Amino acid sequence: xxxxxxxxxxxxxxxxxxxxxxxxxxxxxxxxxxxxxxxxxxxxxxxxxxxxxxxxxxxxxxxxxxxxxxxxxxxxxxxxxxxxxxxxxxxxxxxxxxxxxxxxxxxxxxxxxxxxxxxxxxxxxxxxxxxxxxxxxxxxxxxxxxxxxxxxxxxxxxxxxxxxxxxxxxxxxxxxxxxxxxxxxxxxxxxxxxxxxxxxxxxxxxxxxxxxxxxxxxxxxxxxxxxxxxxxxxxxxxxxxxxxxxxxxxxxxxxxxxxxxxxxxxxxxxxxxxxxxxxxxxxxxxxxxxxxxxxxxxxxxxxxxxxxxxxxxxxxxxxxxxxxxxxxxxxxxxxxxxxxxxxxxxxxxxxxxxxxxxxxxxxxxxxxxxxxxxxxxxxxxxxxxxxxxxxxxxxxxxxxxxxxxxxxxxxxxxxxxxxxxxxxxxxxxxxxxxxxxxxxxxxxxxxxxxxxxxxxxxxxxxxxxxxxxxxxxxxxxxxxxxxxxxx
Amino acid sequence: xxxxxxxxxxxxxxxxxxxxxxxxxxxxxxxxxxxxxxxxxxxxxxxxxxxxxxxxxxxxxxxxxxxxxxxxxxxxxxxxxxxxxxxxxxxxxxxxxxxxxxxxxxxxxxxxxxxxxxxxxxxxxxxxxxxxxxxxxxxxxxxxxxxxxxxxxxxxxxxxxxxxxxxxxxxxxxxxxxxxxxxxxxxxxxxxxxxxxxxxxxxxxxxxxxxxxxxxxxxxxxxxxxxxxxxxxxxxxxxxxxxxxxxxxxxxxxxxxxxxxxxxxxxxxxxxxxxxxxxxxxxxxxxxxxxxxxxxxxxxxxxxxxxxxxxxxxxxxxxxx
Numbered sequence: 001x002x003x004x005x006x007x008x009x010x011x012x013x014x015x016x017x018x019x020x021x022x023x024x025x026x027x028x029x030x031x032x033x034x035x036x037x038x039x040x041x042x043x044x045x046x047x048x049x050x051x052x053x054x055x056x057x058x059x060x061x062x063x064x065x066x067x068x069x070x071x072x073x074x075x076x077x078x079x080x081x082x083x084x085x086x087x088x089x090x091x092x093x094x095x096x097x098x099x100x101x102x103x104x105x106x107x108x109x110x111x112x113x114x115x116x117x118x119x120x121x122x123x124x125x126x127x128x129x130x131x132x133x134x135x136x137x138x139x140x141x142x143x144x145x146x147x148x149x150x151x152x153x154x155x156x157x158x159x160x161x162x163x164x165x166x167x168x169x170x171x172x173x174x175x176x177x178x179x180x181x182x183x184x185x186x187x188x189x190x191x192x193x194x195x196x197x198x199x200x201x202x203x204x205x206x207x208x209x210x211x212x213x214x215x216x217x218x219x220x221x222x223x224x225x226x227x228x229x230x231x232x233x234x235x236x237x238x239x240x241x242x243x244x245x246x247x248x249x250x251x252x253x254x255x256x257x258x259x260x261x262x263x264x265x266x267x268x269x270x271x272x273x274x275x276x277x278x279x280x281x282x283x284x285x286x287x288x289x290x291x292x293x294x295x296x297x298x299x300x301x302x303x304x305x306x307x308x309x310x311x312x313x314x315x316x317x318x319x320x321x322x323x324x325x326x327x328x329x330x331x332x333x334x335x336x337x338x339x340x341x342x343x344x345x346x347x348x349x350x351x352x353x354x355x356x357x358x359x360x361x362x363x364x365x366x367x368x369x370x371x372x373x374x375x376x377x378x379x380x381x382x383x384x385x386x387x388x389x390x391x392x393x394x395x396x397x398x399x400x401x402x403x404x405x406x407x408x409x410x411x412x413x414x415x416x417x418x419x420x421x422x423x424x425x426x427x428x429x430x431x432x433x434x435x436x437x438x439x440x441x442x443x444x445x446x447x448x449x450x451x452x453x454x455x456x457x458x459x460x461x462x463x464x465x466x467x468x469x470x471x472x473x474x475x476x477x478x479x480x481x482x483x484x485x486x487x
Numbered sequence: 488x489x490x491x492x493x494x495x496x497x498x499x500x501x502x503x504x505x506x507x508x509x510x511x512x513x514x515x516x517x518x519x520x521x522x523x524x525x526x527x528x529x530x531x532x533x534x535x536x537x538x539x540x541x542x543x544x545x546x547x548x549x550x551x552x553x554x555x556x557x558x559x560x561x562x563x564x565x566x567x568x569x570x571x572x573x574x575x576x577x578x579x580x581x582x583x584x585x586x587x588x589x590x591x592x593x594x595x596x597x598x599x600x601x602x603x604x605x606x607x608x609x610x611x612x613x614x615x616x617x618x619x620x621x622x623x624x625x626x627x628x629x630x631x632x633x634x635x636x637x638x639x640x641x642x643x644x645x646x647x648x649x650x651x652x653x654x655x656x657x658x659x660x661x662x663x664x665x666x667x668x669x670x671x672x673x674x675x676x677x678x679x680x681x682x683x684x685x686x687x688x689x690x691x692x693x694x695x696x697x698x699x700x701x702x703x704x705x706x707x708x709x710x711x712x713x714x715x716x717x718x719x720x721x722x723x724x725x726x727x728x729x730x731x732x733x734x735x736x737x738x739x740x741x742x743x744x745x746x747x748x749x750x751x752x753x754x755x756x757x758x759x760x761x762x763x764x765x766x767x768x769x770x771x772x773x774x775x776x777x778x779x780x781x782x783x784x785x786x787x788x789x790x791x792x793x794x795x796x797x798x799x800x801x802x803x804x805x806x807x808x
Contacts (some may be wrong), residue, residue: 142600189802284667306695323697324696326692326695331689331692332691332693332695333695334689334692335685335688335689335692335755336686336688336689337751337755337756338685338688342681346681346685346693346696346698347696347697349678349681349682350678353677353678356676356677356678357672357676357677358676358677358681360665361791399572400696404697422716
């Protein structure tokens, strides 16, 4: 950072809240011309919100936002674009039904009339040649037919193409997540070249060595604030991890676990390609945690275990009945037209039936039992499930799984949006049920919940990369395994 | 006091949407009585119940299918009914001893069509609306070449069955009333019914709740087509002969009775009593328009408008929820 350079981005005391969650809580953030800033932090630290505020896709509640000397008063994607802000987002934003060239033309409204498609084609292919020599992509290929890695190349190259408005700042949010190591290296080299010509860059990556290798300055975010900022040369891997975690919080007194060495094995995920041993073991009475960065295959693993219970899967052995507690209530859990009672009973219909008919008495008795055990707050179980608060809907989903005959309970981050009192009640219940011999496999994005687990598996890019015993589970270990080494 | 009770009744109306279809049927019935001056009321009731019961048989199948969720509908019913009526009559071949065999053949033909429908939906991942429509064209072509347009008369015993009366009502109507009560129990109190409604609300959640989603969907489509086959045989007996176009009006009819009867087009909520109300309403509406001397086009246009009006009203109810 050299004094005297003009700032491209200057944010001071910017705040943004979603309901009670303070996504940004007074952030000061500056990017100078010709500077590459690495932005790191754990899930929910506020990186994406900050980036969206810069790109103009969201408004903010307080603070001052200046881009290239101009105040952004309201959220304006068009203004930010005019001022030279370009983004590559994690979610690919290409239209899959169009060709590479057509996608390029969309982002350049100035290309019009006869031959505009040919010019867009030339523009994007030239940029691809520039960034990823030997990319093997043609302009007339349909984006949906390209591999995910090539799609990401097109996405990146499109951002760097220029027609009318200048490019001053490029935001790269996990740009290498779908690229192989060769293409990643090409991209990082290109970013350095672009920065040398005066373009600024904000670089977000979960691969810490990429950040350490290609940025000038690093900003670490935590809980909606900038926790640490400093020149990249002053950081190393350990320091970065420590900065992301913050002061290690005093651990709660967790329940001492009894070893369950002789209990029968309920779930086994075998290693790939016939290698000996298992990636994941879950015995009767164990609570198994799944962790790692969000969306690194934890939910998919749960679905795979669920499927293996009813359909043979060579890689996964499941030896008991399975029930699921969904975290995404709307898409995976709740039946909105039904009462609380019907929502609880749906997993146990055959157990509740006699002579082919569902017994109303048995159904009600089961509902009442679990209403009391979980403390579901509703005057009448016959009320619509939607009349319950989110936390109580979640309790109903727990009741559905726990009331069933399932010996294995799969939990897909089930505590999202649940208040702390409810959580503590449910933790106690899980411990109680595990003591009776049920197996829990629990994906969670909250560290505190991992303290309930006998063993925690950390996933990265869909693979189990670490197994931590109860005593080894702490934020530092989990983060270290989640970030791992560069691919 | 009375006003209070009335108010309480009105407030429960939204929870029982099928009441409206019965109220509509009653209004139309009274209107046609006014025109005829009360003459032939008994005849109108019997004819309306008979025709309505055919619509209910087909409507029950369509109701289960539509409850599977948005996009689920069986458009192959008219062709299915036409083919089944021809097969039943040919197998029976005018002989009373072959009645059972003919009904079994009609059911089998229906179930086969249901399997083909579901096979297309599942293996080729075609939307149900397209899959059942394609099946419909194929079945229709088979029917045309198989039936050759010539009418085969039902055996006297089978035709006589449709005239059989008990307490002044046709026996087959009573049988269908009993069948629809069984269907209501299946819908509300059995694993199959609950599963259908769960799938209709949220297919993924149903799967994660341990419901055998694909098996239930297959059974539902086969059930619907089997009911179509059965009504093909019954219609041939009632109208004294099979014909290719005997099922034509049941495309619109089957969907209309389901929708007007209070079953959610978006799936997950089905209503059996409403089927009867809606079927009576539509049949009586046609009778009334007939007595007015309106021609077929006016009847179709009116029916179409009624369906649009009901869906609009029902849509408003969903939004309020």
